[in-house]
Amino acid sequence: MMGFENQGFEEAHLFSSRQEIQSLVLDEPLDGKSFSDYRSAMSSISEAHHPLSPPIVGIEVDDDPLLSPSSYMDRRNPNVSENSYLEPPSYADVVFSPFGNENGEANGFENSTHDSVKSEIISRSASSSSGYIKIAVSNPVKEQEISNSLVPGGNTYVTYLITTRTNIPEFGGSEYSVRRRFKDVVTLADRLSESYRGFFIPPRPDKNVVESQVMHKQEFVEQRRVALEKYLTRLAAHPVIKKSEELKVFLQVQGKLPLPTTTDVASRMLDGAVKLPKQLFGEPATVVAPHEVVQPAKGGRDLLRIFKELKQSVANDWGGSKPPVVEEDKEFLEKKEKLQVFEQQLSNASQQAESLVKAQQDIGETMGQLGLAFIKLTKFETEEAMYNSQRIRAADMKRVATAAVKASRFYRESNAQTVKYLDTLHEYLGLMLAVHSAFSDRSSALLTVQTLLSELSSLQSRAEKLEVASSKIFGGDRSRIRKIEELKETIRVTEDAKSCAVREYERIKENNRNELERLERERRHDFLSMLKGFVINQVGYAEKIANEWANVAEETSGYTKESS
């Protein structure tokens, strides 16, 4: 992809982060706080209690087998005004299974040990999986920010080593490493969300605005490392995004990340403040340039546009007349509503899954403690035995204690697996954020269209009025005619902008549609795998536990015959 870097700089002037407004407030409204809290808690459970688990390495992601390297399409037209989305690749066979499958591919969480448990988990990749992208995040290092800072000594920040292994030719190379800091990841996420409007883009890890002391704490850094790895892996698993320039650049280009950064708030406000008077006084530059139309109105720079669109949305909600274009796609609306219900139930199920895992953990723990107490008792009775009956009792007790300790271990092991399977629920909850984002891309694009249409219609009616008035004057009214000419020019530009906006809207709708299909397919597969894995795991360990206790029951069966 030559010439990419030039494009990048061009675009830098035109686009700014959609999250400018949001980052004015330090909270990250999109990221569910409880979601990330839960995830870190769960990972500590599964890590603390699973002595066998190796650290997270990375996953293998099957490339789309139907898209051979040679037919790799450019999904983003470098000409900024038209982001035509050419053809949807079939995402059908991208593997995003939450655990190992027949091909021995492991998930981005932990290498699951499936030997002891019968597993017949279907891989989502139907056939030959040729390409893969494996991403690992490691080696956090503290670095110093040079100059520029008001604080003497400078700011320190952490960088992570990001290693990519791939055999996809477009990436040109099999293995490479770069160092990136979290800010770079934010930039990547922001650029992706601009370029891939309408797509379900995996949400990035939280910003976690904390004190610098906390930033450097090992636990925090480790949590972040894990989160980054998961994020990048998910990006690489998305059939469209994994081929994005942004991701490629992020993974490959050494040194400073050559993506336009989120410009700081102050300069944006300044920009906007400069523009506004001109806009208000109706200079030609007022009109929304067509190329700007393909991005939502952002704070700071586009104050006037924001006002207009806000006015339009108020008119949509409260105005008497129907807006010129509305969301008509019934299928979409239906799906949207279903997804809302789905999200609710997902959240509930995710919570209950958490409780279930905790309850299973507790019972295993208590069983273990009971076993230990009996072991102590056994030892005691054996040492102090004065009568044979004591020795017999001690022997019985030892059997029970051993079984209890074994059962406790089985509970723990089973639970470590259960966590992984049920994690699918949490994954999809995270995905819902991406869905919301994609839907809001759609609605803001629609709003832009509506606003432009309203504007067009008001411009046209002004022009008409002027013409009528001017036609009444014999010989023409020079000033009016001039105004009409100006208006007609404005109308032309606005028409162009409207066309762009409409195209953008349609493009986003198409993206939505394809992503929804993909979601449906993958969801079905993932949930089925989850259920199967969960059930099989439960069966396996329940059988083991039953076996232990059955033996003890057999060994102590003599007592029942003696009593009564």
Next chain:
Amino acid sequence: MATITTQRSLSGSSQSPRSPSAQPFLGITVTDPVKLGNGVQAYISYRVITKTNFPEYQGPEKIVIRRYSDFVWLRDRLFEKYKGIFIPPLPEKSAVEKFRFSSEFIEMRRQALDIFLNRIASHPELRQSEDLRTFLQVDEETMERARSQETGIFKKKPADLMQIFKDVQSKVSDVVLGKEKPLEESSPEYEKLKHYTFELEDHLAEAQKHAFRLVKRHRELGQSLADFGKAIKLLGACEGNSLGKAFSELGSKSETLSIKLQKEAHHLLMKFEEPLKDYVRAVQSIKATMAERANAFKHQCELAETIKLKEINLDKLMLTRSDKVGEAEIEYRELKAEGEEATRRFETIVRLMSEEIVRFQEQKTLDIGIAFHELAKGQAQMANEIADAWRSLIPKLEACSART
């Protein structure tokens, strides 16, 4: 509940099945708890059914109504009369008001009271007790009268007993430290027994604590499974067709398992945790007997001292040919008789205890063996039910994926 418990050691009753009428038997059942009275004075009454062929009893079968405090009366009388014997323990009085009438508590208590009476009935000495006959046969009014009479006279608070015991312990340590001349009670065997008893109680209390927690965990897991099942069903409603059905069935299974877990929780409580608690109580009963033994020993020692003094005094009087000699002689003889009585009582306790401890160990091995069996059986059954329930889903899930 068990009506005939076989004796393996002392009673000598044979185990060969002869005609019931020839074999002496005493079988007791505690059933039918009923809440009586109102408000603060409300209490539970139990039906006690006795079946026996003992000649001392009024007839082959008798049914009476008793309440908890009647059982306490019986236990206290036995404790007084049969020093040296480990009196079977009673379940605790429950202090927590709202728990007092829960059906679970009542069932646990009923079971424990039943075991209490049957243990007495199977003890070769205790079963002959007159107080037992009273308890099992008199009407409620008479029982109430007897009960209210005895309070204050025979009732010793456990705290008093423990104090006596502690005195003896300190006395023993004095001996060890060489402050006093060695007493009989510092025999290494008895020391070992005391040490064993105290430590055993600690170990058992810990095991019982974990057993109780295990019961709670079962209940909690049961609840989680129910909630999880419900949530999965709702989530499945968002899915279509076969997958949705799979979700729904999984949810149902989860709910079914929840019930099984609650069942096992109850089973564990009654058949495993209770016996462990009972074991703890039994050990506490031994400690009470040890306190009695210490008391008897102290009494004997004190008398021995007094007698010595009297002897010296008597000799003195005899030397001075005082006219008080006759009186003193009588006193001396009386005291000596008392001393012999005290010694005899003490030695009885020692003898009984040594027999009791053997009996205790054997009984406990049996009791706990049964409890272990129940634990293992219950856990195995529960685990099998869990495995079966989940396993039944696998073919359906396979079918789902075959269709994809």
